[in-house]
Amino acid sequence: MKHYDAIIIGAGQAGTPLAKKLAESGMKTAIIEKRIVGGTCIIDGCTPTKTMIASARAAFQARTAGKLGVVIPDVQVDLKKIIKRKNEIVDLFQASAEKGIKTTKGLKLYLGKAFFTGTKELKVEMKDGKTENLSADLIFINTGAKTIIPDIHGLKDVDYLTSTSILDIEEIPEHLVVIGGNYIGLEFGQMFARFGSKITILEKAPHVLAKEDQEIADEICKVLDNEKIEVLRSVTIESVTKTKNGLSVKIEDKSGARKINCSHILVAAGRKAQTDDLGLTYSGIKKDDKGHIIVNEKLETNIKGVYALGDVKGGPAFTHIAYNDYTIVYRNLIEKTKLTIKNRPIPYCMFTDPQLARVGISETEAKEQGLNYKVALLPMANVARGIETGETFGLMKAVVDAKTKQILGAAVIAADGGEIMSVLQMAMQGGITYEDIRYGIFAHPTYSESLNNLFMKLDD
Template identity: 40%
Template sequence: MADPERFDALILGSGEGGKYLAWHLARSGRRTAVIERRLVGGACPNTNCLPSKNEIWSAKVADLARHARQFGTTTGPVAVDMVQVRQRKRDMVAGLVDLHLQLYKASGAELVMGQGCFVAPKTLEVRLNDGGSRVMAGDQVFINVGTHPAIPGIPGLEAALPLTNIEALELDELPDHLLVLGGGYVGLEFAQAYRRFGSRVTIIEHGPRLAGREDPDVADEVRRVLSDEGVDIVVSATVHRVQGRSGQAVGVVVETSQGTRTIEGSHILVATGRIPNTAGAGLDVAGVALNDHGFIQVNERLETSAPDVWAIGECAGSPQFTHVSFDDFRVIRDNLAGMNRSTRDRLVPYCMFTDPPLGRVGLSEAEAQRQGIAFRIAKLPMAFVLRTRTLDETKGFMKMLIAADSDRILGFAMVGPEAGEVMAVVQTAMLAGLPFTALRDAIIAHPTMAEGLGPLLSSVAPRPGNAR
């Protein structure tokens, strides 16, 4: 093995946390290199978060065009051009990649395109994409390799060449009938988008309901939204086998309480979870331990079992959101500077970008009950928020959990327009330790979605022995 090139910091993978760490370290005067096998900036700007929301918005426009008459606008027949939908997404991605390259250049961090594998502690051999190889060693190493879509071991599924979220965003044709395996966030977002583009869509979910991590009332509302738009939903379904080929003709043999049947479609999309990209990276050689599911074992400071080696983002078992990976960067950055920051007790918000979207932060009812936390609950239909009447978007509700023995906000969930923005208001109050009464009594601009927090919280039952 050739003598390695020496760096102050090596970062394997250019996802959210890794790239921000690279730019920070390089600007601080440290010789820093990032090894990225394919996607400059990671999955979020290339194949996941932003591209999917780009196409979801195209689907929203198609839906608005079809319903333009109810808003007083007359249009002709509406047709979707998937080539243009894809091109709009590609143009956005190209602009984001260019922006990332500019930021690398400005920071002084070196971006090395190739496949990195540990060949010794804190030492990587990189097979360069344009040929040749480099051996690189870092005083400190940060692993940010992310995850990839899981393909379950269902007979015939792999041979059917199914779509994942990556391939679904590259379709230049409209599926006649899209079969979606999985009723989680990714599956539901794509199901609604392709239904709005004009496809028939069937969701096949193994569990008893969609969005299985959510409270039953939230899951039921999401199901109602999708059903009203014509999405077929099959729950409590065991998939026995898949036959045919996605893009031509495909059949899924499922067993439910009504018996066994074959659901036929033109395309199949798999959205059943993700697997860490840790296999084949030589982590055993680096002394980096994995858990039973292949994720890197880290402590609350994101330190691995190997000295001077950290892991960031999804590969470290962090919640699978870009905003969490960014916070992982902040944890590592601050600890490198001598501070004491950890991942413990983070208040992690998240959104599902169906229409209307779901936003949630803090505890759900089910989580509070499992933890033995007593709570009061307030719930308000979105139709009671007057802003929804101006938009003709009255589906959904918002609800908040309040501690039974104090006025502390425990959690918030909303299915409704601009749910993520309203959720951020509640999250800010939670981070500040404000009682729910601060939001209840605030003067919030009219007519906005956040204005609904006032009537929502006016219905909270007083604590025993306390006046309102």
């Protein structure tokens, strides 16, 4: 059995930089990856999807440029070229990540599947057929999450798509049914609508984006409706069957029972932690009823010296959260800081067009917590920059403390929603009040300048 100071399981957005930092600090370190170095973000998450979304946005802008006086008569989508560009960018990022590991002194890369055989002991079934037995003083689990396949009658008998397999589809679906009206489903739905597919989104909840305020979900649905994307809510999917010409989905909603015939089905019903095959019972590491590894505020499990980072531990499943997990663990271990994940900001962005960006608490959460709050709301139709660029769908919304005037949370649906939200996040982290922003000077004409107008609404 080979012994290391530290072993990282999973070469994702937390595992890779952590492995490099630990090795650079003098620790004898190993990192184990069962699939491809880079993790979900680079291989089949953020990098490929946002690359393809950029192509979809370009197609949409070309088709709608006439309203700005620029007429483009024939817009064609070359899916093969889009996929090729996506693959080139993914390969570039992936190669860089793998090179970083292989060129770090004191860091060993194992390509294979790891599982616990003891408290801090692992067996690795290598891709080349060999087996390695490893142990370490410190172990870090960064195995991420995978697609949940819902228990729908007949679904497993058809060639459904996931957020991974759809990235390499060879033809634009004629009619794509998306199971799930959350962030992943909406991004893919709009993307393929802009490529030319007919889209039907099926959501079991009363509204899409279940974690968002109702008006935020409603505004996103207006955007989708404008692009003729059908969104059905409060839907029960009874079964999926093959037909002579494709697939058929039997559903029941407020209109009753009916069938939707389609060419392709995308399953986007959520993700679950990849812990089933880790052998956690042999390690003594505890997990919750959803399979997430339980950690404390410093990301340590119930076993001293064993940590979990990123999606595998539950909580907000975002790349930037996994990366922040790495920075907390590394600084605590090597720099002897006492950082925790308690009360850290959780910004995120859904890359529909316009984007939906969020940070802090929603109005629903403020109400549930019984806070003394006020809400500022500004439609993008009243934002000068939006009017000038022809992008008037969306809104800005902020929840503020009525007494202290601190910003508690914000949601921004806008062309550059993520950038606008980041301004508000910095204000929240710096203790800047909404009055400071209301009277602040911003360059004209920018989207951020309209934060003046947003908080002016609180004067009413």
